[in-house]
Amino acid sequence: MIVVAVLALVASYFFKYTEAEILGFALLICVIAAWFAVRYRAPVEVTRVVSPARVEEGQGCAGVLTVTNLSSKWSRPMDATEQLGPEVLHLALPSIAGGDTHIESYTLPTNHRGCYTVGPLRIGHTDPFHLVSATQEDTAEQTLWVHPKTYRVRPIPTGRADDIEGPAARTAPRGGVAFHSLREYVPGDDPRLIHWRSTARLGKMMVKHTVVTNEPRLLIVLDTSADPYTPESFEDAVRVAASLMKAGLDQHYPTQLRTTGGIDASIDQSGLGLNEVMDKLAAVKMSKDDEGLPAMGKMAHRREHGVALGVVTGQPTPERASIVGAVSDRFMMVSLIQVGEKYGRPGIGLSGVFGVSANDAEEFVRIWKTRVG
Numbered sequence: 001m002i003v004v005a006v007l008a009l010v011a012s013y014f015f016k017y018t019e020a021e022i023l024g025f026a027l028l029i030c031v032i033a034a035w036f037a038v039r040y041r042a043p044v045e046v047t048r049v050v051s052p053a054r055v056e057e058g059q060g061c062a063g064v065l066t067v068t069n070l071s072s073k074w075s076r077p078m079d080a081t082e083q084l085g086p087e088v089l090h091l092a093l094p095s096i097a098g099g100d101t102h103i104e105s106y107t108l109p110t111n112h113r114g115c116y117t118v119g120p121l122r123i124g125h126t127d128p129f130h131l132v133s134a135t136q137e138d139t140a141e142q143t144l145w146v147h148p149k150t151y152r153v154r155p156i157p158t159g160r161a162d163d164i165e166g167p168a169a170r171t172a173p174r175g176g177v178a179f180h181s182l183r184e185y186v187p188g189d190d191p192r193l194i195h196w197r198s199t200a201r202l203g204k205m206m207v208k209h210t211v212v213t214n215e216p217r218l219l220i221v222l223d224t225s226a227d228p229y230t231p232e233s234f235e236d237a238v239r240v241a242a243s244l245m246k247a248g249l250d251q252h253y254p255t256q257l258r259t260t261g262g263i264d265a266s267i268d269q270s271g272l273g274l275n276e277v278m279d280k281l282a283a284v285k286m287s288k289d290d291e292g293l294p295a296m297g298k299m300a301h302r303r304e305h306g307v308a309l310g311v312v313t314g315q316p317t318p319e320r321a322s323i324v325g326a327v328s329d330r331f332m333m334v335s336l337i338q339v340g341e342k343y344g345r346p347g348i349g350l351s352g353v354f355g356v357s358a359n360d361a362e363e364f365v366r367i368w369k370t371r372v373g
Contacts, residue, residue: 001027001131034127038134041125042075044068044096048082050118050142054275055110057149063118065091065104072098080123084108084144085116093123108144113235115283116144147278148235148242151365154372155247155255156310157354158216159333183209216332217256217307218248221299224261224284225292228314232360233340234286239361240337241312242281249274260295261287293320300327310335318348325350339364 008024011017045068055061063082069075080091089106096102108118119142124135182198185205198206222241229237241257248255249267256266263280267273293316300309309331311324315338328334329352338347338357347357356371358364 001031005031030129031131034129034131037127038125038132041134042069042071042073042096042098044075044078044123044136045070046121046123046136046138048119048121048138048140048142050108050144053143054145054147054278056147057110057113059110061108061110061144061146062105063089063108065093065106065121066101067093067096067104067123068101069096069098074098076125078123078125080104080121082106082118082121084118085114110144110146113146113148113238113282115279116146118142118144145279145282147282148238149361150239150243150246151361152250153243153247153365153368155251155253156218156220156244156308156335157333157372158218158308181209182206217254218244219256219258219304219307219309219331220244220248221296221309221311222257222259222263222281222284223290223292223311223313223316224259224263224286225290226286226288227292228316228320228340229286230314230340233314236339236361236364237312237314238281238284240339240364242278243361243365244310244312244337245277245281246274257281258299259284260292261290292316293323296323296327300330303330304332306332308332308335310337312337312339314338314340316348321348321350325353328352337364 005024005027008020008027012021012024047066049064051062051064065080067078075096077095078093080093082089082091087109089108091104091106093102093104119138119140121138121140122135123138124133126133182195183206185194185207189207193207193210195206195208220241222237245255245257245267249271252269254266254268256264257277257280258264261284263284265273265277265280267277293311293313296311309327311334313321313336321336324334324336328350333354334352335354335356336348336350338355339360341347341357341359345357347355349355356364356367358367
């Protein structure tokens, strides 16, 4: 508008156009009036909270803005823009009386798995003509983790039933119901486990040492190479891997997650490590530089006693999938889950490997419940 105003005034001077002179001055007056309109702004204090900071795909998540007017006069209506990854959210804030606080909540989109940076937040106001704006920026940023959607399923099969007598090793995880031996009391032991007869005989506090019976360990390997996937099937593979990790936790099995791209995280029987695992699955991406299933040879370079393996992949070539069969004798049992099968084919058959092939995560759940229980 300033450029047009100057051109109009120059034209009116050289060509004696009164209309151009009126237009030029009118435009300049609008710009000056807009500048005066935004010159005064009441100082405000802004805080933003993302609640909750971790959600599953599609679950509700809100940003909460708390705006406090630090002056004694009414503030003008304001516009707020919030950056959420590549998206920009726009909010309209009302006038706030001097010294008052206004709380505004807004919905954050959680339709897609990922790790998102929320912020920076910009708050300002503009003139009625939208020519001039005054903005203040809150550079504080928060992280929103959108975890993959999970389904309630059984864990990968281990190939053996629980031993009701319990394991013979004293190093077996505590907390089960199987009696193993007596040991001396240590702070934090459950008083209900005190063996009073032995305590009276030995003159020191003795407790029952109980262990988890024949506890297997689960290893879930997610193929993160790009070749066997479409973008949609990779998202389904991540959902399947996340569901199997939670299934192991539901049965109180120590469960480890690995990817062919190098991610390594685990969950113990108490659930410790769950957030770390889900955070890594929220941020995981497929890569053309990823070796894929051939990396299984390095992961399983020795025999893994007491470990059941579950491999989640897309539609690899038979040559790449054959490495899963080649390492099957190093584990208690091996399962191969393939997603992205659009034609209902049974998937690649490998000797000694329990195979499941599905189009997407929801079809995997239906097949898994039928075949695994």
